[in-house]
Amino acid sequence: MIGTTAVTTIERFIIDQEHKYPEATGELSNLLYDIALGAKLIAAATRRAGLVNVLGAMGTVNVQGEEQQKLDVFANEILKNALNHTGRVCILASEEDDAPIPIPPEYPAGKYVVMFDPLDGSSNIDSNASVGTIFSVYRRVSMEGRGVMEDVLQPGHRQVAAGYILYGSSTMMVYTTGQGVHGFTLDPTIGEFLLSHPDIRTPEVGKYYSVNESNYARWNRGTQMAVRGFHGDTPERIKGKNSRYIGAFVADFHRNLINGGIFLYPADTRNPSGKLRLLYECSPMAFLVEQAGGAATDGVRRILEIQPDTLHQRVPLAIGSKADVEFVARMMEEHGTAAV
Ligand code: P6P
Numbered sequence: 001m002i003g004t005t006a007v008t009t010i011e012r013f014i015i016d017q018e019h020k021y022p023e024a025t026g027e028l029s030n031l032l033y034d035i036a037l038g039a040k041l042i043a044a045a046t047r048r049a050g051l052v053n054v055l056g057a058m059g060t061v062n063v064q065g066e067e068q069q070k071l072d073v074f075a076n077e078i079l080k081n082a083l084n085h086t087g088r089v090c091i092l093a094s095e096e097d098d099a100p101i102p103i104p105p106e107y108p109a110g111k112y113v114v115m116f117d118p119l120d121g122s123s124n125i126d127s128n129a130s131v132g133t134i135f136s137v138y139r140r141v142s143m144e145g146r147g148v149m150e151d152v153l154q155p156g157h158r159q160v161a162a163g164y165i166l167y168g169s170s171t172m173m174v175y176t177t178g179q180g181v182h183g184f185t186l187d188p189t190i191g192e193f194l195l196s197h198p199d200i201r202t203p204e205v206g207k208y209y210s211v212n213e214s215n216y217a218r219w220n221r222g223t224q225m226a227v228r229g230f231h232g233d234t235p236e237r238i239k240g241k242n243s244r245y246i247g248a249f250v251a252d253f254h255r256n257l258i259n260g261g262i263f264l265y266p267a268d269t270r271n272p273s274g275k276l277r278l279l280y281e282c283s284p285m286a287f288l289v290e291q292a293g294g295a296a297t298d299g300v301r302r303i304l305e306i307q308p309d310t311l312h313q314r315v316p317l318a319i320g321s322k323a324d325v326e327f328v329a330r331m332m333e334e335h336g337t338a339a340v
Contacts, residue, residue: 010194027111035163076096091148111140113139130168130246134249161176200292205323207242208261211266222299226332229327264317267316283303295321
């Protein structure tokens, strides 16, 4: 048998989704293609990342004598170039750029805002561990012309799309436009993302908890009591879980989304606002997890309701299976969030 023809490419799926909404203009669909194209280019580069030194040593990589870019800088340029000329975007923002990225004057400005972490967990590249790209899409709030900071500093509940690409044992793109969460696996033989995980739902109670336990002594009491619950120390409150922590947010998040679990990057005495960024890490993942039936909090507030003050603002994060996230919020309430 040659192989099934009953595959759904991401392009086909996005079009089918768009046809459900008569008011859809197709611009958001095209923007999602732009991101999927960028993802394919980044996937190709991450696949070869381990070879750069070998190939470089043979002099067969930089024939133009180009300086080998760090992969996260390369991924950042790929996404900016995939998005900035399309006329669909009025401003961009990236974990790699201190300030929002204006659309070059030679290109028209569009109605969307796109923010991204181009290669989250890039320190894992050297050990061939998984890395990921996270993106978040809003409609602009300014009326015309080039986008401004007001377009960027929007609360997560205003997102129109969000997703991630996981460069792991296979490359997966997972996104939502508010109509459920859908996963696509890249078939490298044809260069297409094929629908592999339609309508992902995350279990109410998770199998795993993911946190960097080396920070335990620096957490507040509420966090300590929550993680001790996940250890199984308070079975009358919550059943213990298995620990899984890759050190790459996208990879930990994805495993927990599929199997059920909770990821935490809490505040601690060294990082009073935690480590992860609100706009292009926590908010997009919070939109996804809620669409899949999960929850996301900073311990007190729902992530999607937090009004950002600055572009690279950090927030504490507990995200994943709803019952587990609610347990964290209860522990914060009962034992306090003040630093110990
Ligand atoms: P730590 C990667 O550097 C990252 O931003 C996330 O992808 C990951 O979840 C977190 O930091 C890991 O941080 O302090 O546990 O090494």
